[in-house]
Every structure is written in C-alpha cells, then in structure tokens.
Amino acid sequence: MSLRILHTSDWHLGRSLFGRSRLHEFEAFLDWLAGTVESRGIEVLVVAGDIFDTTTPGNATQRLYYQFLNRIALSPDSPCRHVVITSGNHDSPTFLDAPKELLRSFDVHVIGAATGELADEVRVLRDRQGNPEAIVCAVPFLRDRDIRTVEPGESLEDKIRKLSEGVSLHYAEIARIADEIRKSLGAEIPVIAMGHLFTAGCVTVEGDGVREVYAGALSLVCSTAFPPVFDYVALGHLHVPQKAGGEERLRYCGSPIPMGFGESKQQKLVLQVDFEGRKPAVTEIKIPCFQPLERLAGSLDELSLSIAALRAAGSNAWLEIDYSGDEPPAVVQEAMEKAVAGSLLEIRRIRNNRPLQQALRQSATDETLQQLDPVAVFSRCLDAYGTDESLRPALLESYREVLRSIREEDVLAEKEAGQ
Template sequence: MRVLHTSDWHIGRTLYDKRRHEEHTAFLSWLADTMVNRKVDLLLVCGDIFDTISPGNKSQEIYYSFLRKVIDSGCTHVVVTGGNHDSPSMLDAPKQVLESIGVHVFGSCPKEPEEEVILLSDIHGQPQAIVCAVPFLRDRDVRDSIEGSPNEKAQRLVAGIGAHYALIQEKAKALRKKIGKDLPLIVTGHLFTTGGKIANGDGVRDLYVGTAAEVSSSLFDSEADYVALGHLHVPQIVGKRETVRYSGSPLPMGFGEANQQKQVVLVDFQPDSLFPVIETIDVPTFQKLQKISGSLEEIETQLQTLTAVDRSVWVEVSYDGTLSPSVLREHLDRIVEGSGVEILRLENIRLTDHVLHPDSWQQTLDDLDEREVFRRRLSSEDLENGEAELLTTLYEKILFSLQEEQT
C-alpha cells in the first residue's frame, strides 16, 4: 500500500493583499498528477485544509474539485481530518456523500472515539490498512472539567489528549488482532509536539492556552507504523522517530518560509518488510517569495537582480535608513516597474519596536497579528514584575475562548 501524507494547505489564505487561489490550484493539480504517477492508494490530509472557518466559494470549489479529480484518477481512499483553522461542521457537512466515493472526513471529534478507527479495504474488499483518523482535539472534546487555574486546565487538557489517543490506538490494535493480519496501523493528528520547529512569520497559531499543552511524541503508540501530523509548517521528524512526521505546509505561508523547501511524504508499505519505506517529494515553487534587507544601495542591487529574471516575485523589504516611507516607496517602485517583481511590504528596521506610532513605518494592523499588537501595547506600559506575564496569560485565554466560539 502506498500512502501520501500532506497537511496545512490553508486554502483561501492571503499574503497581505494578495489572494493565493492560483497557487493552491497549481499545487493541487501537481499533487493529483503526482498521485497518479506514483500510484498512490491512500491520501492523508492532516488538518488546516482551509485558512479560515468561513472559506469563500472559490476556496470550496478548489477543494471539492480536487477531491473529485483524485477519486476519478484511481486513488482508492482519501482521509481528511480537520485542523484548528477549519470549521468542523463545514468539513463534516458532506461527510456521508463523500464517504460513498471513498473520501473519509473527520472535521470534528465523533461522540464515540472508536468511530475514528477506520478499516480501509482494497478494490477487492480485502483489508488494506487501519487508520486512527484523529482531527484537531478541541478543549471541549477531551477535558471533563473547566474549573481550576490556567495551568491545571492545561494539564488536564494534555492528559485528555493523551487518554484519547491511548483509547483509539488500543481499539485499532484490537481490530488488527481480530482481523488476524499484520495490517499497517496509521495514526493522524493536528497538534504541537514538544520540540517542534516553527519558522518566523509562518502564521502557526497557538493551539491551546500557554505552552503546557505541547504534547510528547510518546503519546503515539510504538506499534503505530506511521504517524501523519499537521499544524507545524516546517517539514520534520518528531522525537527522532522516522515514522512520526510533519509533512509541513505545501506553500510558504509568509516571508519567514520563503527559502524553505516544501514537501509531501510518500510512505510505502510492503508485505515482506517490517518498516515502511519513506520518501519525501519536493513541492515546486508556484509563486516565489523573497526577503531583502539592508541599506538603500543594497536593496537597489537586490531588486535589480530580481528584475533581471523574467519571473513573478513577491518581495518584502526591510530598510535600514532614514528616507521617508513615501520617498522610498516611489523610488523602489520605479526600479521594479514593468517587471514581474512586486513589493508587498516595506519595513523600517529602526522603527519596528515602536507601537504603531505616526512616525513609524506607516505600519497598519494588517501587518500585525493579535498577539503582536498586544505585546507592543504591553511594552509601552510601566508594569510591575509578573504583571506582563499574568496579563499575557489572561489575554491568551480570551483569544482561545473566541477561537472556540467561532468553531
């Protein structure tokens, strides 16, 4: 059996004012072709299919058109699990219809955990694999009590996540034993494992309040043949276990990921082998992003190099100088005029620590996320020891509650 693991598509995402539908369409077309060429039997999509809980019509069209194309191409099964950016109810709405054509969707956590354990069969009806299809586990899914301090709540949340995985993995192992065949046991997840790597500006939203909810890779059973994870955008192996991986996002979510090679993971299970053969496949670059920085002369040189190549490039400029924003913008726009280079953002390095001051780099709230705005607001206050940490914890609770209400 051949499995392809991907996650964190974030269909509908924008980069500043740029919509990225063309990139997502190009990626999914490449992915469908890759699946045909590599004869993939099972596609795993591990969360954050969409960038928001209310994806527009175009985003949904891209998603459903891809699913139809994949099923028509001969792939036997698709397993889609929801992420923290996804709306569980929106993903689950066509669940029964999609299941009839081999697409198994788990936008939310089922009432009965054993429903997350699915047995996949080949076209002849023979058992092929067992998948523990676990979506993003929300606070309400795994924690019994809401009383206690933030730390106590976070600890109970982590314990609840661990108990959930332990339960469904035991049920999966029991099913495999009952069938009497050494079927591949695959586990999915959308979470943050301890030690996971992220990139600056990658847009990864904290899943839970505080850092205590980072989970250890030990919660994945040693008998699991492969663990397919989503949420972190940097492709990586977890806990030095080759079979526990984040595939990473297929597109760079921001300029912090501009030079990161994106990938999907191909997992081959052979009947005569104890371990799967794992191969990473590089994803092509569909829209080049470039960060440039320095003095005016250094920026001019870098922009002229980019404009000399006939290619679309979106650029983020970090300027270390004293020119006014309007003068600099006009000057740089003249350099890139008529080329495929487009400057999406200008930043003055000397002023980035200021709090949205009129003389700062004409930064707007669109350039910042909710945590950065709060951090800058705190830095402008004369607070006693411990007050900033307490206020940050309370603010994280509020953000988490709002995110929960939206989903």
C-alpha cells in the first residue's frame, strides 16, 4: 500500500516585519501550497504547529486559514483526503479547537490542546473505500502543565528533568496506543507522529523568533524520545529545515517564509513523504520566495553601491541596513531614503551602532556592558545623541515603562507555561 503525505509547519499567519504586514506573502504561500497538493497528488497534509503568530489572529488572517482549508478539504478536485493540524506554542489551543468537530466532518483533524486522554491524539486515517491507510499520533504543543506536576522546593534541575521525562513518557505511551491499534487492524500501515518542540542538538538562526518553549529548558528533548514505532515524525517549532538526531525519519520542515532577515538566504521547504508500506522516502520541495529580504552592511558609499546594484536588477526587496560608519543617524537615514527613492526597494530597518558605541565607551578599563543596567545604557545613549535636558525625564520614564511592560510579559509567559 502506498501513501503520499506533505509535511509543513510554522506558518505564523499574521506575522509582521518591523510593522509591515506580510499578508500578501502568506496568501501567496497558501495558494502555492494548495497548488502543490493538487499537482503532486498529496493525500494527507500534516501541519505541525504555529499556524498563527499570535493567540488572537485578525479577521483577514483567519480568512486566509479557512479559505485554504475550504480549497484543500472541500474541492472535488483535491486529491487530499485528510488534513491533520496540531497547535504550536504561538497558537491558542481553544481558538484552534473551537471548530474542530465541524472540521472533522470534512476530514480536517485539529488537535489544539492535550486533554489528558492520549487516545484523543491518535487518528486512524482511511482511504475512500474505508480501509485504514495510516495512523497519525497528532501530539499538540505540550504545555508545562500537560507533562509535569509542580512540587514545593523543586530546583531548576528537577524541573528540567521532569519536563524531559514528561515529554518522553507522553510519546512512549502514545506510541504504545498506536502500535496496539495497528496490530488490531492487522494492517502494515505507517504510524506518523507529530510534535512541536525543540530537539536537542538542532539549530536556529538569529532573528527567527523561535521562543523558548519551557522556561530554563530550551532544548531538553532528545531524539530518543521518539520510539521506533513511529515510521515518520513530522516536527515543528524550528524554522531551519533539518533532521533531528541525524535520523531520516525525524524531520523539521522549517517555516515556509523567512520570519526575519536572519533567514533571508535560507531555502524554504516543505517535505513530501512517500510510503510504500511502512518505509518513508522524503523529497524536499523548494518553496518560491514571495518577498525577498536583503541585509546590507557597510559605510554610506558601500551601502549606496549595494542599493544601486539592487535597483539595476529591478529588485523589490525589503532591506535591513547595518551602517558601520561615523555619520549621525539622521544623516544615514536621509542618505538611505534618497538611495531607494523611486525604486521598488523598501527599507524596513536601519541599524546604526555609533550612538550605542559612544554610550558604552568605557570610562574605566574594567567597565563592561554586563556591569551596566538597561537604564544606564539608555541614559548614555541620550548623552551620545545630545538630547535636550528638558526631554530627558520624560524619555527616561517612557523607557522605564517599556522595561516594566517587558518584565510583566515575561512573568505572564512563565505563569502560562506553568499552568
């Protein structure tokens, strides 16, 4: 028996880039993905978490999601018999789960939250004749409360150990359930597991927005957590396509578009997995670039030459500019805006280290950045800019308010992780 699945993850629908909407990119990607499903005869689509970038996606973002599911699941021309969607750490489990019973009637299986009943995460997929063709262990993002109990006086090491053990036990038990189901069916069909987590030894890139899923324990899950019962493990959370533990069956497909300039040169992929019986064969499918991102660095002359080359090529890239000279920020800003004026290029960010370098100029040979608190660094930046003294109190108070807001968000995130 043969089966063809497509593995994707980390769509992050609704994400912006330095305040710029990326709706057109997500729309283009989903249109391309639906076309790929149709042209390649994909029978099962699995999406391993982080469907949305926030827990409260906007109406336009939701519309993209449901229009895509409508095209994949309801079109009479679609070869896709099943869609399996699990939550990621960016998603709201309740938001994803809300329409799941309705969607299930169209063979769209959504698992937003772990319920405590592991059998709820196991789906037997059947062909159009009703014969079993695969078992999917659709494990959603496992929150702290799903996999460990809190005990008074436990240390950070205890917490990390219990989290690691909890993830491993969850997958061991769900593998046992899947194996029993496969034996009861009497069919040598593949068992496909899903997961949204950080596997030890895997890599990220700067600026990809990958969050630490468990406070203090970023990469606590070893590849040995996935029993050999699983013929293929479709992983999400990391934006770089890669194998976990070097195993062909344990794969991250990565995000479909660059989530930041750190991913701008990365070839994005979805993974086609063809099964003959239980043996998987993985094919990497390249995703087109829907919005080019370019990082430019250097002096004003070097940056101007780089921009001129992009203009000559007719590029419509969004630019992140890293200026390395001594000109004031206002001069750099004006020069860069003049360089892109009348072109398709768009500056999204200019990084100018001159004020910060001046602010951190050591007053003593043994002074280091680690010895300065954030307010002191900000105060020195104000000095470097020559800020009007009458404005300093308000600016400092605004900066302190930003710091308080960040700390409150961190505390809230830790509380949510521990619930």
